[in-house]
Amino acid sequence: MIINGHGRTYQSWGRYPKVKRQNVVRIHWRGDSLDLAHINGSVLPRGLGRSYGDSCLNEDGTLLDTTPLNRFIAFDESAGLLRCEAGVTLAEILRLIVPRGWFLPTTPGTKFVTVGGAIANDVHGKNHHRAGTFGRHVTRFELLRSNGERLICSPDENADLFRATIGGLGLTGLILWAEFRVQRVAGPFIAKEQIRFSCIDEFFEISADSDERYEHTMAWVDCLATGRNLGRGLFMRGNYTRPKPIPRQTTEPRSLFTMPIQLPAFVLNLMTVRAFNSLYYHSQLPKRTFRTVPYDPFFYPLDAIHEWHRLYGAPGFLQYQFVVPYAQDRTAIKAILTEISRSGVVSFLAVLKVFGDVPSPGMLSFPRPGVTLALDFPFRGQRTLALLDRLDQIVQAHGGVVNPAKDARMSAASFQAFYPQWREFAQYIDPKFSSSFWRRVTQASHE
């Protein structure tokens, strides 16, 4: 039976794979005696379901919907510490802290995620080279285990469980609340510079030149360009600022548009995406542009279109993100871009960034020093899956890893090769907790 929260089924953001049978239990109060042990089958915490792959799905099991846990607990402005329940969204936090001169320590590309989800996926953002992952800024949280234990976890208390839970994909227990650092910023605007680069080598030059001076850096890559143009794109970098005079509209803009329907899958094809990429690349005529923009369109361009995943039609889409060490980066990125353009499979959005060397606290965290590329692929069956399997091999050959938090398809063998520490991590999993993802990538060794 599928119990719908809002008359809608709970799927993943990428809508691949699709689940058929899944229960939902809502968690309303953090103080309630929550008897997880008596729920039939396995359980998995769920926030806003923005995970692309199946790490937010629990087929034949139960999802613990944490979105009603949306209360703030304390905001200590002298220490810059915010404490709130696990279901509070980054959007709500920004609404609270931005007018008071604060900002999130780091943010992913959407503000529609919960704090619990940000921890469980140890999310990263455009300032990774400075701030590291979200988990770096978490000072403590309370974890409910299925045996009824409530554990305060911090770097000093239950430290192993703290490390396992950050980036732990919701498998170690239910986070009820968390405390984390926020940062004082110059203002809620970004002084943004955008630079056109014509090849991948130029990207690395600009990136090396930017990381010292810019809090935020990332690049969009046209992954359909080949030959001389391989790896061309637009590099964005920026710092927080308060423009003078301050524009009137400083708060978040209202959403512009909700994707009303699912587009037919054929709309995104090689031709339309090639045309879009080419237009986007050439839309910037000068080599460099400077603009001061509100934080919202800078960090969350896609949040302006609610339900943008409907662009990909009924089959859904896959996100593929990997990181390769600095020493291997150019050859690996070139090899992957070449492989993609040769395959004829389209990637609509490709984002390139150089990670810094701030270590991630999570046992299973994905971000690490190196260069990361994130790609969206409309799901086109076996052809897409086969390409991604080939990419896994290239990534592995270059000493890289694939992001499990966004994955919907990698083989158990690949996952275990990328994350040999998974056995250590498995000791900290709550026996009642599981996910479609976890069963998929550990299956081979359970049988």
Place this chain on the structure above:
Amino acid sequence: MKLLIAGATSAIAHETARYFAADGAELFLVGRDPEKLAAIQHDLQVRGAKRVVSYALDLNELERHEAMISEAYEALGGLDAVLIAHGTLPDQARVQHNRAETLQEFQTNALSYISLLTILAERFEQQRRGCIAVISSVAGDRGRGSNYVYGAAKGAVSLFASGLRARLSKAGVAVVTIKPGFVDTPMTAHLKKNPLYASPARVGRRIYVAMLKGEDVVYVPWFWRYIMGIIRLIPERLFKRLPL
């Protein structure tokens, strides 16, 4: 703004309170469970409330209403507005065979409202300003076979509020009747959801606006005014046969 909220731990009341908190309001929260009240209190404090006072009380204890309201006046130094939002949704199929349970539902959903309103009416009539909002329900617009115990109690609240509005309008006091349709809250957690369900946040926002403006009768979301308009027009001869 100095605001008393009865039933402050309800999802709708909490969402409404968030808007007042962001304006820097002073709030007096009444609810049964001290732990839940504390969770709400902290949330509203972080969101900008100037002051939040919690008061644990089962609102079925009618004889303690007077003392609670005096305490609210004292703690905040007066009241500008009141929101009465507590309630239970009985399982009709069960309570309809049980006199004690039916009367208990009436106590919670109607008599406790009437008790609070009677005391507050005296105070607000004297101070000659302010706003009293009550959460009734679209269920109170007509008695349906599937939900008439709850519906009758809410109907009593709507009628009482209507009369009180006429009386207090002469003193410049607004009485706002809120009639939510289906809202996705813990109270309806066990019911199957359909596309007519609204989020508590949307309902809370609407109540906040209605209270600031001092509106009369507010259906939330708005389309319920028309749905209920049609349902009220159906002749009883036909209505009694409908599976509603």
